[in-house]
Amino acid sequence: MDGSASALDEPRNIDQGLSRSDRVFVTSARSVGVFVFVLVAAIGLFLGYQALPTLHHYGFRFFTETQWVPERNIVGLAAVLLGTVEVALIALAVGFPLALFTALFVSEYAPARVRTACVSLIDLMAAVPSIIYGLWGFFLLQPRAMLVARFLAQHFSFIPFFRVDTDPNAAAWAQSKFTASAFIAGLAVSMMVIPLAAAIMRGVFAQAPLGEREAAKALGATRWGVIKTVVLPFGRRGIIGGTMLALGRALGETIAVALIISPAFEIKWHVLSVGTATVSALIAGRFGEATHAQLSALLAAGFVLFAMTLGVNTVAAVFVNRSRSGEGSEI
Amino acid sequence: MTVVDLDRPRPVSTRTFDDYAALGGAAVGSLATVWLLYSRVFATQGALGFIVCWYVGFIALYAAVSAFTQPRVTVVDRAISAVVHGGAAVVGIALATTIGYVFVKGWPALHHLNFYTQDMGGVRPTAPLTQGGVRHAVVGSAIEVGLAVVMAMPLGVATAVYMAEVGGRLSNAVRTVIEAMTALPDILAGLFVYTVLIIGLHWERTGLAASIALAVTMLPVVARSAEVVLKVVPSGLREASLALGASKWQTTTGVVLPTARSGLATSLIIGIARITGETAPLLIVSGASTFFNTNPTHDPMNSLPLYIFTAVRSGETNFVARGYGAAAFLVLLVLGLFALTRVLARGRLESK
Amino acid sequence: MTSTLLDPPVEATAPAPFAEASHLEARAVSAWYAGHKVLARVSLTMPGNSVTALIGPSGCGKSTFLRILNRMHETTPGAQMAGEVLLDGEDIYAAGRRVNDTRRRIGMVFQKPNPFPAMSIGDNVVAGLKLTGARLKRSERDAVIQRCLSRAGLWNEVKDRLDRAGSSLSGGQQQRLCIARSLAVDPDVLLMDEPCSALDPTSTLRIEETIHELAATMTIVIVTHNMQQAARVSDSCAFFLATEGNPGVIVEYGTTDQVFHAPVDPRTNDYVNGRFG
Numbered sequence: 034m035d036g037s038a039s040a041l042d043e044p045r046n047i048d049q050g051l052s053r054s055d056r057v058f059v060t061s062a063r064s065v066g067v068f069v070f071v072l073v074a075a076i077g078l079f080l081g082y083q084a085l086p087t088l089h090h091y092g093f094r095f096f097t098e099t100q101w102v103p104e105r106n107i108v109g110l111a112a113v114l115l116g117t118v119e120v121a122l123i124a125l126a127v128g129f130p131l132a133l134f135t136a137l138f139v140s141e142y143a144p145a146r147v148r149t150a151c152v153s154l155i156d157l158m159a160a161v162p163s164i165i166y167g168l169w170g171f172f173l174l175q176p177r178a179m180l181v182a183r184f185l186a187q188h189f190s191f192i193p194f195f196r197v198d199t200d201p202n203a204a205a206w207a208q209s210k211f212t213a214s215a216f217i218a219g220l221a222v223s224m225m226v227i228p229l230a231a232a233i234m235r236g237v238f239a240q241a242p243l244g245e246r247e248a249a250k251a252l253g254a255t256r257w258g259v260i261k262t263v264v265l266p267f268g269r270r271g272i273i274g275g276t277m278l279a280l281g282r283a284l285g286e287t288i289a290v291a292l293i294i295s296p297a298f299e300i301k302w303h304v305l306s307v308g309t310a311t312v313s314a315l316i317a318g319r320f321g322e323a324t325h326a327q328l329s330a331l332l333a334a335g336f337v338l339f340a341m342t343l344g345v346n347t348v349a350a351v352f353v354n355r356s357r358s359g360e361g362s363e364i
Numbered sequence: 365m366t367v368v369d370l371d372r373p374r375p376v377s378t379r380t381f382d383d384y385a386a387l388g389g390a391a392v393g394s395l396a397t398v399w400l401l402y403s404r405v406f407a408t409q410g411a412l413g414f415i416v417c418w419y420v421g422f423i424a425l426y427a428a429v430s431a432f433t434q435p436r437v438t439v440v441d442r443a444i445s446a447v448v449h450g451g452a453a454v455v456g457i458a459l460a461t462t463i464g465y466v467f468v469k470g471w472p473a474l475h476h477l478n479f480y481t482q483d484m485g486g487v488r489p490t491a492p493l494t495q496g497g498v499r500h501a502v503v504g505s506a507i508e509v510g511l512a513v514v515m516a517m518p519l520g521v522a523t524a525v526y527m528a529e530v531g532g533r534l535s536n537a538v539r540t541v542i543e544a545m546t547a548l549p550d551i552l553a554g555l556f557v558y559t560v561l562i563i564g565l566h567w568e569r570t571g572l573a574a575s576i577a578l579a580v581t582m583l584p585v586v587a588r589s590a591e592v593v594l595k596v597v598p599s600g601l602r603e604a605s606l607a608l609g610a611s612k613w614q615t616t617t618g619v620v621l622p623t624a625r626s627g628l629a630t631s632l633i634i635g636i637a638r639i640t641g642e643t644a645p646l647l648i649v650s651g652a653s654t655f656f657n658t659n660p661t662h663d664p665m666n667s668l669p670l671y672i673f674t675a676v677r678s679g680e681t682n683f684v685a686r687g688y689g690a691a692a693f694l695v696l697l698v699l700g701l702f703a704l705t706r707v708l709a710r711g712r713l714e715s716k
Numbered sequence: 717m718t719s720t721l722l723d724p725p726v727e728a729t730a731p732a733p734f735a736e737a738s739h740l741e742a743r744a745v746s747a748w749y750a751g752h753k754v755l756a757r758v759s760l761t762m763p764g765n766s767v768t769a770l771i772g773p774s775g776c777g778k779s780t781f782l783r784i785l786n787r788m789h790e791t792t793p794g795a796q797m798a799g800e801v802l803l804d805g806e807d808i809y810a811a812g813r814r815v816n817d818t819r820r821r822i823g824m825v826f827q828k829p830n831p832f833p834a835m836s837i838g839d840n841v842v843a844g845l846k847l848t849g850a851r852l853k854r855s856e857r858d859a860v861i862q863r864c865l866s867r868a869g870l871w872n873e874v875k876d877r878l879d880r881a882g883s884s885l886s887g888g889q890q891q892r893l894c895i896a897r898s899l900a901v902d903p904d905v906l907l908m909d910e911p912c913s914a915l916d917p918t919s920t921l922r923i924e925e926t927i928h929e930l931a932a933t934m935t936i937v938i939v940t941h942n943m944q945q946a947a948r949v950s951d952s953c954a955f956f957l958a959t960e961g962n963p964g965v966i967v968e969y970g971t972t973d974q975v976f977h978a979p980v981d982p983r984t985n986d987y988v989n990g991r992f993g
Contacts, residue, residue: 157459
């Protein structure tokens with residue numbers, strides 16, 4: 034009697050009793066999953082593994098060396114990493130406010146008839162291939178952005194970033210010194226990150242609860258009052274998540290940067306000045322003539338870039354998923 | 365006394381005459397002031413600078429004018445409204461000029477029929493636009509994208525089915541790894557294929573190698589978006605099917621996949637649009653050939669993005685024009701695929 | 717003084733109002749949602765210093781009418797209105813009137829309590845003042861918070877935790893917080909859209925006491941499904957009805973006593989005696 038009483042207080046182990054076809058299904062699905070897991074993990078591990086021959090060959094100087102001169106077998110990541118970060122930060126500095134304004138416009142200011150069209154336009158902007166933005170950046174934007182760069186160098190050179198080592202006030206100013214810079218590359222890359230960030234932000238803003246919006250309106254708030262009190266606090270994590278995602282994209286952008294910049298390997302803080310280098314442009318430019326060891330070095334550089342974008346994307350996912358609006362949304 | 369029809373809705377506006385007057389007055393006032401300062405006093409150059417100055421002046425004047433008659437909240441609201449509209453306008457103009465520029469510069473090449481029917485085999489880059497074309501690049505793109513889709517799509521959907529329908533702790537690990545791989549910069553996919561296949565296994569730089577690089581880029585994206593589509597299928601449908609006695613396999617193939625069909629189609633088309641425009645991996649893995657090649661396993665194969673890249677960097681006027689023509693073609697292709705997804709989505713909504 | 721569906725619309729007036737508080741008057745108000753007419757030429761005078769209840773079965777346009785009174789109706793896409801709403805004799809829909817000024821003067825408490833979750837209790841109370849541009853010194857702010865929370869009957873319960881988040885309160889407390897928030901901007905009229913329908917009976921009773929106290933200094937219009945509540949709380953009642961396929965109208969209006977105990981229209985009689993609704 035005691036035995037049966039205690040058996041009823043424990044949960045039963047239920048045999049799923051799957052039919053044969055289901056067992057086949059589950060097994061094959063699982064094997065596909067494992068296969069993809071192994072494949073994808075192998076790619077990541079392979080890239081990481083390349084760090085070993087690189088460190089073996091070049092030592093830790095790989096991270097402090099700025100020059101990349103394959104003929105003399107001098108390779109180093111320092112300048113390249115700095116350039117990558119500079120271009121990405123410029124893209125973010127220009128892109129974040131524009132993306133925020135665009136998202137606010139579509140979600141709060143646009144008339145209802147126009148709204149769906151605007152949402153489609155944002156998606157359209159994301160769909161345009163990056164090489165097209167590279168063309169736009171190089172041929173259309175650069176001549177005009179050059180003038181903006183010169184303006185900044187003339188009037189804001191008390192900020193070290195804006196200095197250029199030529200005289201911007203000269204009548205015949207050296208135009209070529211203001212081209213092919215991190216600044217212009219950053220502007221082109223911003224075009225790619227704006228739709229990404231704007232789409233996420235807009236999606237978050239659209240979910241701001243109607244009850245709170247009405248409460249603010251009923252108190253006599255203006256449109257900006259509603260945005261400041263309800264929409265922005267609600268969307269805070271989505272804004273951060275969208276921006277982090279944009280940063281990840283900007284770090285990895287290759288083609289637009291490759292088309293615009295002129296490679297220069299030095300630790301350079303003057304973003305308006307000609308010449309910079311990013312990891313992806315480096316790989317695109319140097320893979321052909323790379324020796325075996327240098328190829329490993331390129332792969333190691335790629336791995337560092339991957340680690341950066343992965344880190345940034347993971348942080349972004351945390352922000353978007355933890356926000357009130359994040360449940361069920363995908364980045 | 366005006367007769368008001370009480371049975372018709374009355375127009376209700378949240379804007380007052382003061383709103384419009386302040387807006388118009390500030391715009392014109394700023395224009396006049398900036399024009400005066402710009403051209404007469406400071407003599408600076410550049411249309412872009414003029415517009416920027418005008419806009420800043422406009423916002424300042426708009427806020428100042430409002431401050432005379434409106435409470436602070438209204439002034440702030442108006443100023444911010446002007447800034448937000450301006451930001452959105454900048455983005456809209458940038459997008460419009462991007463697409464417009466490519467078409468304008470590509471038109472000289474686009475309107476020749478030979479552009480679509482010929483390739484560059486035997487045609488020098490400097491040859492006039494009545495010779496040569498992008499046929500090889502278009503076909504090359506089609507083959508490479510097609511092969512990539514054949515490799516990545518079934519694998520991606522199967523993985524999504526595994527993650528969404530079978531589940532379990534291992535599937536969480538798979539999902540984590542897949543999400544991590546969406547962060548992989550596309551050029552690294554190319555470098556990986558280059559190192560393993562071309563250097564390691566001594567393959568040639570063929571269309572197949574390029575397809576593999578594209579498939580590596582496409583796989584995580586397809587798996588992720590397909591999983592989302594499958595998860596959106598209401599669980600009530602699965603439960604109803606199981607309650608009728610169907611097996612998991614039958615439920616998946618008979619209920620879940622058909623319900624998710626248009627969502628999967630949309631993911632597929634978006635994936636195709638994305639990799640059609642991929643250039644970075646092709647730079648490394650593909651060779652920019654000039655002749656027509658339909659064999660992906662032998663000899664290099666050109667593709668639209670690669671053609672554009674080599675053309676616009678060449679510096680030869682006619683070749684550059686062809687590059688722009690190819691770019692315009694690529695944009696049309698991507699826009700067309702994009703419009704297709706919108707049509708599919710609307711069809712899905714209407715059939716509900 | 718009643719009007720039926722068949723009679724031409726007659727403007728309803730109430731027993732002689734006090735001269736002090738603002739009085740709100742709706743004249744021939746009609747409403748549409750996406751072309752579909754939901755209210756037909758409703759006229760009503762809501763006198764100052766009293767509580768007017770809008771009663772009737774669900775779906776007959778009471779909430780729509782209420783939202784027209786403070787220009788919230790137009791925030792719904794596809795919503796339109798006709799007629800006039802006069803606050804102290806001036807049409808709030810006249811061109812040139814700032815809509816957010818109107819909404820500050822005619823406040824609203826919603827069915828579902830909606831305190832701002834990102835703000836503390838104290839910040840919630842003065843949120844309306846900040847949104848309408850008032851600048852408060854620290855001492856003024858604290859005085860306003862205490863005054864409004866006391867009027868709303870919440871001060872004793874939260875005075876020690878004004879820094880906690882607004883969403884940490886129970887449903888009834890949240891609703892009283894929303895009432896305090898509406899009071900802080902010093903409105904002339906307070907509209908309440910079924911404020912107790914999401915609350916338990918104890919909270920309901922507390923809020924009804926609050927309404928009673930507030931009526932001494934302002935005009936209150938309350939929509940309620942609960943007839944007993946209307947009988948307890950209001951000075952006058954308007955009975956709304958919308959028959960099959962027709963827009964809503966006011967069938968009968970008068971003092972609460974009269975509407976509940978001596979209704980003129982048989983439909984009113986049926987409704988207040990629970991035969992439908």
